[in-house]
Amino acid sequence: MNVQETDFRKTTAEKTSQPFVVDRSTFADRTAAVAAAAAGEAEDVDRHARFPQKAIDAARRHRLLGVQIPQEFGGDGASIFDITDMCYALGRACSSTAMIFAMHQTKVACLIRHGSGSRYHEALMRRVASEQMLLASSTTEGQNGGNIRFSTAAVEHTGSEISLVRNATVISYGAQADGIVTIARRANDAAGSDQVLLAITKDDYTLERSLEWETLGMRGTCSAGFELKFKGSSEQIFPEGYDKIHAQTMTPVAHLCWSSAWAGIAAAAVERAQLFIRKAARGAGGQLPPGVAHFTAAKMTLAKLRAVITATLDTYAAHEHDERALSSLDFQSSINLLKVEASELAVATVMSAMRACGLSGYRNDGDFSVGRLLRDVLSAPIMINNERILANISTASLMSTVPACLRD
Numbered sequence: 001m002n003v004q005e006t007d008f009r010k011t012t013a014e015k016t017s018q019p020f021v022v023d024r025s026t027f028a029d030r031t032a033a034v035a036a037a038a039a040g041e042a043e044d045v046d047r048h049a050r051f052p053q054k055a056i057d058a059a060r061r062h063r064l065l066g067v068q069i070p071q072e073f074g075g076d077g078a079s080i081f082d083i084t085d086m087c088y089a090l091g092r093a094c095s096s097t098a099m100i101f102a103m104h105q106t107k108v109a110c111l112i113r114h115g116s117g118s119r120y121h122e123a124l125m126r127r128v129a130s131e132q133m134l135l136a137s138s139t140t141e142g143q144n145g146g147n148i149r150f151s152t153a154a155v156e157h158t159g160s161e162i163s164l165v166r167n168a169t170v171i172s173y174g175a176q177a178d179g180i181v182t183i184a185r186r187a188n189d190a191a192g193s194d195q196v197l198l199a200i201t202k203d204d205y206t207l208e209r210s211l212e213w214e215t216l217g218m219r220g221t222c223s224a225g226f227e228l229k230f231k232g233s234s235e236q237i238f239p240e241g242y243d244k245i246h247a248q249t250m251t252p253v254a255h256l257c258w259s260s261a262w263a264g265i266a267a268a269a270v271e272r273a274q275l276f277i278r279k280a281a282r283g284a285g286g287q288l289p290p291g292v293a294h295f296t297a298a299k300m301t302l303a304k305l306r307a308v309i310t311a312t313l314d315t316y317a318a319h320e321h322d323e324r325a326l327s328s329l330d331f332q333s334s335i336n337l338l339k340v341e342a343s344e345l346a347v348a349t350v351m352s353a354m355r356a357c358g359l360s361g362y363r364n365d366g367d368f369s370v371g372r373l374l375r376d377v378l379s380a381p382i383m384i385n386n387e388r389i390l391a392n393i394s395t396a397s398l399m400s401t402v403p404a405c406l407r408d
């Protein structure tokens, strides 16, 4: 990718007719600095299930939390390519940091794509860039699991004032976030699927812990249950309905960013396996250890994982501002299948890497331990259950035609 690349953001182009020039030259160094901070505390974060404070402080110092915000609102105008590269780099260092970053950037993408033209949301964009605010996500509610297109809690309207009380079963880093982007039923008399998206900041909500878990992996995301109570202004509701935001931004950006973070975890495991195989071979006069076939398998699934992410990334970027293309059955199927495929490939890669390392990978200590990476990556297929996604898209898959050629 070019260091200097012209970014024709729709909002910017509309307002000025002049494209901004995005300077990407600092992105790699800034990300590397945050990744170094994340790697330095990854083990401790996992052991104590604590928030990766040093990594997020570094992200603030290097202004990565606002990097996606358009320049006219004080950010760097980073593209989806830049953001997913950052998720991958952070995933190689600390899974929880990468997932926190991925979730935050998904919320920021919604703000940019669907908040332009709204006074409140534009002001919030400026705040994210200037204050480096960290945004969390609240979609899971009660016993409803990952059924994001249905909400129970409704927005209560009193003139221009609104309020919301939500049984938020899981909010990752809820206690540490500066704001939350949440879904809700439009009003008391609205159907569960008639949803709105709200951006709220910590001065207008309270969180009371309702559920603590002792999790297997991704322990630094500090994912706990809360009762969310919010009072604010109706301006905080995004102007567009959630159905549009979900299809055009929330799902595509979440799936691309999550998959990139999982690919980073998989890459870290492959790197460990490579170091182990080389060391073992050196110690045995050049003879490769028996697990080497698993190392090749790990490299193969990592290559597939990267290919599926980058292909979907290209499709998304090509149609980023084309509502019809993003709403098409083909795109919606492929963006949902990306999550399923990427999560399965990431687990397979880390599993192969562990088997390549044998006992050295299985033990929890030592340079070649793959245990933490395996526990972390096992969250991928259940972070919205893959079976739920497959069931949801089965009708759409039946309706779309089988491709007639290799390239569309």
Ligand SMILES: Cc1cc2nc3c(=O)[nH]c(=O)nc-3n(C[C@H](O)[C@H](O)[C@H](O)COP(=O)(O)OP(=O)(O)OC[C@H]3O[C@@H](n4cnc5c(N)ncnc54)[C@H](O)[C@@H]3O)c2cc1C
Pocket (backbone or CB within 6 Å): 103, 136, 137, 138, 139, 140, 141, 143, 144, 145, 146, 147, 170, 171, 172, 173, 218, 221, 223, 379, 382, 383, 384, 385, 386, 388
């Ligand atoms: C690492 C990680 C971070 C996450 N972070 C967030 C976040 O920041 N914000 C957020 O909103 N969500 C978060 N989630 C939750 C995620 O978005 C999904 O809601 C969650 O993975 C559940 O998906 P599922 O409903 O498809 O699957 P399942 O958990 O398999 O649930 C399927 C169904 O089983 C039923 N069920 C489940 N548990 C019970 C129970 N105890 N009693 C009765 N019935 C039950 C429910 O009907 C549910 O719909 C996170 C998940 C993970 C793994």
